[in-house]
Amino acid sequence: MPFPAHFRDGRFFNPGAPGARGLSSVLKWKLTTRAESSPKCIPVEPSVPPASIDSPSLLVTLVNHSTVLLQQPGSNILTDPIWSARCSPFSFAGPRRHRLPGVEFDRLPPIHTVLLSHNHYDHLDLPTLRRLAARDSSTFVAPLGVARFLKSQGIGPAHELDWGDSLGVPGATVHAVPAYHFSGRGLFDRNRTLWCGYMIESDFGTVYFAADTGFGPHFAWIRERFGAPRVALLPIGAYAPRWFMKPVHMNPEDAVEAHRILGAATSIAIHHGTFQLADDAIDTPRRRLLACAAGDSFLIDSFIILNNGQSARFNPRS
Numbered sequence: 001m002p003f004p005a006h007f008r009d010g011r012f013f014n015p016g017a018p019g020a021r022g023l024s025s026v027l028k029w030k031l032t033t034r035a036e037s038s039p040k041c042i043p044v045e046p047s048v049p050p051a052s053i054d055s056p057s058l059l060v061t062l063v064n065h066s067t068v069l070l071q072q073p074g075s076n077i078l079t080d081p082i083w084s085a086r087c088s089p090f091s092f093a094g095p096r097r098h099r100l101p102g103v104e105f106d107r108l109p110p111i112h113t114v115l116l117s118h119n120h121y122d123h124l125d126l127p128t129l130r131r132l133a134a135r136d137s138s139t140f141v142a143p144l145g146v147a148r149f150l151k152s153q154g155i156g157p158a159h160e161l162d163w164g165d166s167l168g169v170p171g172a173t174v175h176a177v178p179a180y181h182f183s184g185r186g187l188f189d190r191n192r193t194l195w196c197g198y199m200i201e202s203d204f205g206t207v208y209f210a211a212d213t214g215f216g217p218h219f220a221w222i223r224e225r226f227g228a229p230r231v232a233l234l235p236i237g238a239y240a241p242r243w244f245m246k247p248v249h250m251n252p253e254d255a256v257e258a259h260r261i262l263g264a265a266t267s268i269a270i271h272h273g274t275f276q277l278a279d280d281a282i283d284t285p286r287r288r289l290l291a292c293a294a295g296d297s298f299l300i301d302s303f304i305i306l307n308n309g310q311s312a313r314f315n316p317r318s
Helices: 023-032 126-135 146-152 218-226 252-262 284-293 297-302
Strands: 058-064 067-072 075-079 113-115 139-143 158-161 166-169 172-177 197-202 205-209 231-235 266-270 311-314
Touching: 058 231, 058 266, 075 197, 113 172, 139 146, 139 166, 139 172, 146 158, 158 166, 158 172, 172 218, 197 218, 205 218, 218 252, 231 252, 252 266, 252 284, 252 297, 266 284, 266 311, 284 297
Parallel strands: 075 113, 113 139, 139 158, 205 231, 231 266
Antiparallel strands: 058 067, 058 311, 067 075, 166 172, 172 197, 197 205
16 A cells, blocks of 8 residues: 655645644744753763674664664664764754764764655754765665755765655665655755655564654554564654644654554664754653653663663564
8 A cells, every 4th residue: 555645736745744833933932932951062982883793683873863873784774874063054053962973983884875864954964974975885865856965965876765665775675654744954945855764674674763753644554564663763852842843753752652553672762862953952852751661661671762872782583
């Protein structure tokens, strides 16, 4: 069964759901609420991932924000990589990092595949992508409309996928799946390119990278098409104020519900702890997810939070 239509009149949209708020709502948000304060700089002890994985297992390393290194035999995949000091079109303004990456860029193993979920600055960071393109013979995978932009910046080879499309990459097949979000890097390109998550299918099983998304029926669609993932990477941050962020960002409670709908054996929290993009402080999502799990042994064991640079290893099912 195909995923629902999500393009009309030259723009993409979230089927059956409201889109992102407009400029007037942005002004209301900024004039009527005050963001929680976050520490200026929190120390991080970087780790050094192995160059490759030989044993039949999956090693997941949280670098920062939505940047995750997924290592399996013959396959090193990096999601939405950002090593810049700010996620912004400017080097001198915009959201700045409060934690350093958990892996130093020069200590990255060779990267076979880079998965890009959409074109927002905290997920498509041109300085980082240029460094990766110059460093390795990586394949870049992106949703519709984004590959053309990457190629214009000298970044490639770049392949673009619609929801439901698939691409073979070293050691895996990646499937683009729905997300409820929006796109745009300037004032006049809102929703001209697509946004997505990815299901990564390999001998290990399936890994779901939800990327940046609000809560919606797409989790049930993904479960129906691919079954329950072994590992799900689910966003939990940048959710406040709720009236503004709900269509495009999950809060920890939403992420827990998505975890249950997906039936994931293990979920790992992403999109938190590095950049403050909304009114919630960088560590509020972590505390709120831990509060959700308090007294629930199922969640404590199956929905985990990694620090920047921390890894989790998953062995194949017997």
